[in-house]
Amino acid sequence: xxxxxxxxxxxxxxxxxxxxxxxxxxxxxxxxxxxxxxxxxxxxxxxxxxxxxxxxxxxxxxxxxxxxxxxxxxxxxxxxxxxxxxxxxxxxxxxxxxxxxxxxxxxxxxxxxxxxxxxxxxxxxxxxxxxxxxxxxxxxxxxxxxxxxxxxxxxxxxxxxxxxxxxxxxxxxxxxxxxxxxxxxxxxxxxxxxxxxxxxxxxxxxxxxxxxxxxxxxxxxxxxxxxxxxxxxxxxxxxxxxxxxxxxxxxxxxxxxxxxxxxxxxxxxxxxxxxxxxxxxxxxxxxxxxxx
Amino acid sequence: xxxxxxxxxxxxxxxxxxxxxxxxxxxxxxxxxxxxxxxxxxxxxxxxxxxxxxxxxxxxxxxxxxxxxxxxxxxxxxxxxxxxxxxxxxxxxxxxxxxxxxxxxxxxxxxxxxxxxxxxxxxxxxxxxxxxxxxxxxxxxxxxxxxxxxxxxxxxxxxxxxxxxxxxxxxxxxxxxxxxxxxxxxxxxxxxxxxxxxxxxxxxxxxxxxxxxxxxxxxxxxxxxxxxxxxxxxxxxxxxxxxxxxxxxxxxxxxxxxxxx
Numbered sequence: 001x002x003x004x005x006x007x008x009x010x011x012x013x014x015x016x017x018x019x020x021x022x023x024x025x026x027x028x029x030x031x032x033x034x035x036x037x038x039x040x041x042x043x044x045x046x047x048x049x050x051x052x053x054x055x056x057x058x059x060x061x062x063x064x065x066x067x068x069x070x071x072x073x074x075x076x077x078x079x080x081x082x083x084x085x086x087x088x089x090x091x092x093x094x095x096x097x098x099x100x101x102x103x104x105x106x107x108x109x110x111x112x113x114x115x116x117x118x119x120x121x122x123x124x125x126x127x128x129x130x131x132x133x134x135x136x137x138x139x140x141x142x143x144x145x146x147x148x149x150x151x152x153x154x155x156x157x158x159x160x161x162x163x164x165x166x167x168x169x170x171x172x173x174x175x176x177x178x179x180x181x182x183x184x185x186x187x188x189x190x191x192x193x194x195x196x197x198x199x200x201x202x203x204x205x206x207x208x209x210x211x212x213x214x215x216x217x218x219x220x221x222x223x224x225x226x227x228x229x230x231x232x233x234x235x236x237x238x239x240x241x242x243x244x245x246x247x248x249x250x251x252x253x254x255x256x257x258x259x260x261x262x263x264x265x266x267x268x269x270x271x272x273x274x275x276x277x278x279x280x281x282x283x284x285x286x287x288x289x290x291x292x
Numbered sequence: 293x294x295x296x297x298x299x300x301x302x303x304x305x306x307x308x309x310x311x312x313x314x315x316x317x318x319x320x321x322x323x324x325x326x327x328x329x330x331x332x333x334x335x336x337x338x339x340x341x342x343x344x345x346x347x348x349x350x351x352x353x354x355x356x357x358x359x360x361x362x363x364x365x366x367x368x369x370x371x372x373x374x375x376x377x378x379x380x381x382x383x384x385x386x387x388x389x390x391x392x393x394x395x396x397x398x399x400x401x402x403x404x405x406x407x408x409x410x411x412x413x414x415x416x417x418x419x420x421x422x423x424x425x426x427x428x429x430x431x432x433x434x435x436x437x438x439x440x441x442x443x444x445x446x447x448x449x450x451x452x453x454x455x456x457x458x459x460x461x462x463x464x465x466x467x468x469x470x471x472x473x474x475x476x477x478x479x480x481x482x483x484x485x486x487x488x489x490x491x492x493x494x495x496x497x498x499x500x501x502x503x504x505x506x507x508x509x510x511x512x513x514x515x516x517x518x519x520x521x522x523x524x525x526x527x528x529x530x531x532x533x534x535x536x537x538x539x540x541x542x543x544x545x546x547x548x549x550x551x552x553x
Binding site: 133148150151153154158161225227228229 | 375376379398401402404405408409410412413414417418419420422423440441
């Protein structure tokens with residue numbers, strides 16, 4: 001496609017420089033939310049405007065882009081963002097985690113371990129972990145500045161008081177490099193351990209809220225908990241019905257109106273690879289694909 | 293604590309606050325000792341609440357100084373210390389009871405969470421211990437243990453006020469500020485709350501500054517009294533002395549305007 005009307009990766013160079021400066025600052029202060037002048041993007045808020053701006057700023061012509069939404073490569077959000085960048089930046093896109101250099105994600109971390117040559121870009125709806133506990137932005141900023149994080153534990157306390165265990169299952173708060181408390185975006189807490197000591201650079205972009213934050217490679221990330229109620233990742237007690245995986249994060253899919261359901265990997269690339277590896281795809285009996 | 297320290301806990305020197313050209317309060321000086329309860333009385337607009345906000349480090353004074361004796365025995369100027377230090381002091385060694393319990397509580401969070409917040413803020417990370425402490429404090433302020441997981445929204449006004457007190461006292465503060473603690477409560481509830489406050493303050497040897505326009509509250513709770521008018525302190529002394537034998541005409545007016553029971 002020629003498409004000379006767009007600058008490379010849609011955003012103009014000055015905007016990209018501004019966002020890169022914010023990214024550098026975010027990397028320098030792990031977990032700190034850096035304000036940036038978020039632009040209008042040709043998609044609605046909530047569809048990944050923050051992630052798209054971060055991706056646009058770091059993308060080079062040689063990069064290979066993968067986009068996932070809830071682990072899946074073939075949902076509307078993932079498909080349209082992939083198309084957006086193949087049109088505006090003419091970059092190669094892929095669904096294979098190990099081939100990608102930039103992976104934009106909504107709500108999941110891929111099962112395949114990431115490497116030092118990859119960047120993971122998260123789409124973030126609400127970057128402020130304290131938001132629902134303390135509505136004043138001036139106050140939450142001060143609390144971050146002074147590391148007054150007692151309130152975060154009040155939320156976990158409330159969980160235990162109400163449910164008998166920490167019932168927060170996604171967007172589970174973490175402490176980055178022993179300093180800033182951070183919202184890891186709505187990933188399931190199953191993925192929280194993968195945040196820590198990750199060889200890949202992790203960038204978080206919130207478009208509506210105009211914030212960028214980052215976890216540099218090999219940074220310690222700890223999920224908050226109580227001594228007598230330690231953090232535990234959650235996984236359905238089942239195996240993937242398509243590939244038989246017992247270690248991946250599972251989606252529960254309702255298959256009819258008679259109460260039947262099945263568990264399948266939420267990471268489609270991981271599931272497909274495993275099935276391809278198994279006796280030449282003989283398992284591919286499933287008439288249904290992935291996702292709803 | 294070993295013995296009673298002879299030095300004052302809080303020393304206030306010529307504290308002044310101007311709101312632009314309008315006066316908040318002027319040249320207020322006093323000492324407060326450990327375990328002492330001082331009442332600040334005066335009509336509305338006399339600068340009582342301004343004074344309380346200045347003292348508790350929530351508003352910066354235009355002039356004057358406040359010294360506070362820390363737990364290690366050293367004395368620090370409240371407005372010279374760093375902001376984290378002042379905020380730490382505010383949520384550990386001090387307490388602040390608002391007239392409106394909604395301001396002092398987190399209405400969407402259970403009673404246990406409200407009481408436990410200060411503990412978690414100073415690093416408690418054991419759920420069972422926090423809960424045990426919360427239960428203990430609910431008992432002390434006469435709230436049924438079964439209500440620990442209810443939010444203050446479901447509490448009556450009197451219960452909210454008692455919960456607010458528990459929330460403040462859980463870190464064993466040495467100084468507590470109270471802004472009309474019984475305002476807006478009906479008379480029987482007022483009496484119980486005052487009784488409870490008097491007992492807690494005496495048991496725990498807490499120093500307190502109570503702002504009130506109700507002379508009966510002042511008489512019941514405080515050892516000393518400070519009468520304010522138009523931003524200035526016009527009379528100070530022992531509570532009984534001042535109330536039984538007021539010198540200033542304004543104080544005489546205040547005392548004589550109490551309706552006979």
